[in-house]
Amino acid sequence: MIKAKGVSLRYPDGTLALKGIDLEIDTGELVYITGPSGSGKTSLLKLLMGIEYPTSGSLKVMGQSIAKGQEGNIRRLRKRIGPVFQEFRLIQGRTALENVMMGMRFLGIPCRQAKENAKSALTRLGLEHKALSMVENLSWGEAQRVAIARAVARKPRLIMADEPTGNLDHDNALIILDLLTSFRDTNTTVIITTHATHLIERQENATFIRMNGGNISVERRGKAYEEYLV
Amino acid sequence: MKNTLYNAPYFMKEAGRVLWQNRLSSVFSFLSTGLILFILAVIVACWSVGNLLIKTMQDEAEISAYLDRDIGTEQVLELIETIKGMEGVRDVQLVDREAAYGRMKEILGDEAGVLELFEENPFEAFIEVRISLGELEKITERLESLKGINHVRNNREVLERVQSITIGLKRLGYLIVTAVSISTLVIVSHMIRQGIYNNRVQVGALRLLGAPESFIGFPFVLAGLLLTLAGGLLASFVIVFLVNRTYSAMAGSLPFIPLPARNQLVSGLLLFVSSVSILLGVLGSMFGLRSTK
Structure with missing residues (x-):
């Protein structure tokens, strides 16, 4: 699913965000990227989404190479993933349903089918009663769930969520994490960045990527570890 | 193509939203585009009458x-x-x-x-x-x-004078056509740039979700097209009214000036105004889109 070899990322201001990381993630894995603020979590996720390009090394996500000059490949990749952005990037002045449908309009899905998918995603996230509410009138947690619904309604094979528990209280954060991890059941790879390690430390059958100063350490637990060994 | 068909109502709605978001600007753009296209139509009508006058005079030498x-x-x-x-x-x-x-x-x-x-x-x-x-x-x-x-x-002198007036009118017309086209392109492209700026969050989100540029840009092109088409419609109403009034007035006081058949002139002008408004709308929107990349 994801293969990174010696990937570094240096920003134009000279900051070295990632230092020659090697990483492999398989289909169906649940991956937590953790670490303190500024450790490179979001930078790694930006690379995986094709928002940033590696300054050295090679990176492939779902078979598509992430590199400068590969914009066509990156756009194709973005169509196949389900991104949940830290700041949600929901479109104001539209309903929750319209926002969820927006992510599918250019995928060649007939309008009726897209609407069905959107409704079913909102229902799964407990927001069926808010489908016709304007997103600016939703609470933080509801808006977060709309952003997740937009990502999963496309039925992606890879979901990437950047700090989905940020600004949420303990209970709501757990609900969001449970929702995201539940998509793993459909053999979808789920990657979540979070600095709230206390919420995930007891998680079994998951891969933990710990970021520190642009370096990573990978720990696979339970089924994830066994499968990795195979 | 399939996507465009599936999303036709969405594109129309989004185009309407772009125009509605900048409604004051849209109204002024609509009025100025209408006025510009009206001036263009008047020039074309004058050319048409001038050409017929020369032809008639040549036939009646x-x-x-x-x-x-x-x-x-x-x-x-x-x-x-x-x-x-x-x-x-x-x-x-x-x-x-x-x-x-x-x-x-x-x-x-x-x-x-x-x-x-x-x-x-x-x-x-x-x-x-x-x-x-x-x-x-x-x-x-x-x-x-x-x-x-x-x-x-x-009647050589008269003929030569009419010919020189028509040539002058044509040159002035070309100048006006150029100025009018540039003004319309600037107005429309500015509208589109403003629309894209106002919707930058949406544009950014769609890009991150993998939407092709054509999908992102289509509502803006449609908005520009709707704007110039509405301007063209306004210009058409005014020019038809003006032609009818002029014909009625000239039939009474200047019956010896040959005029093209009213229906032919009106339909020609309507076709011209709508074609030009479509062309300028699409081109202006494309310029607006291109300049924001």
Whole structure:
């Protein structure tokens, strides 16, 4: 699913965000990227989404190479993933349903089918009663769930969520994490960045990527570890 | 193509939203585009009338040969026969003093009262010679050399003046067309740039979700197109009204100026205005989109 070899990322201001990381993630894995603020979590996720390009090394996500000059490949990749952005990037002045449908309009899905998918995603996230509410009138947690619904309604094979528990209280954060991890059941790879390690430390059958100063350490637990060994 | 069909209602809604978000700007853009297209339509209408006027005058090229005062009827008849035999002459007709008076009275219409100020008929008899335009100079020279002809007058000067006015009008028209096109392109592209800026969050989100640029840009192109089409519609209403009023007014006071058939002129203008508004709308939107990349 994801293969990174010696990937570094240096920003134009000279900051070295990632230092020659090697990483492999398989289909169906649940991956937590953790670490303190500024450790490179979001930078790694930006690379995986094709928002940033590696300054050295090679990176492939779902078979598509992430590199400068590969914009066509990156756009194709973005169509196949389900991104949940830290700041949600929901479109104001539209309903929750319209926002969820927006992510599918250019995928060649007939309008009726897209609407069905959107409704079913909102229902799964407990927001069926808010489908016709304007997103600016939703609470933080509801808006977060709309952003997740937009990502999963496309039925992606890879979901990437950047700090989905940020600004949420303990209970709501757990609900969001449970929702995201539940998509793993459909053999979808789920990657979540979070600095709230206390919420995930007891998680079994998951891969933990710990970021520190642009370096990573990978720990696979339970089924994830066994499968990795195979 | 499949995506465009699936999303046609979405694109229309988004285009409407772009226009509604900048409604004040949209209204002014609509009015200025309408005014610009109206000016363009007026220029084209003037070209059309000017061209027809020249063509008619060319078709009706004629020479008036004025006779000596003491000429006899037999001599006049002989002159007519001689002129008829000249190469390039299409028709020859004697216009006596009474007929000349009658023609002027008809031309002056309501103002014909001024003729009554003369104690006697001030007009002279003449021979009206209708010719092919190419033979104008040659026939004029030959007529001037005939005995019994006092002097000759042709409509060359009038024709040349009308031609020079039409050429001037055409040059002015090209200048206006260029200015009008540039202004419309600037107005529309500015509108689109503003629309994209106002929707930058949406544009950014769609790019991150993998939407192609054509999908992102289509509502903005549609908004520009709708704007110029609405402007074109406004210009069409005004120009049709103006043509109808002008035709009614000219039919009464200036009946001798040839005008193109009203329906033909109106349909031609409508086709022209709608084509130009579509073209300028699409081009302006494309420029606006391109300049934001």
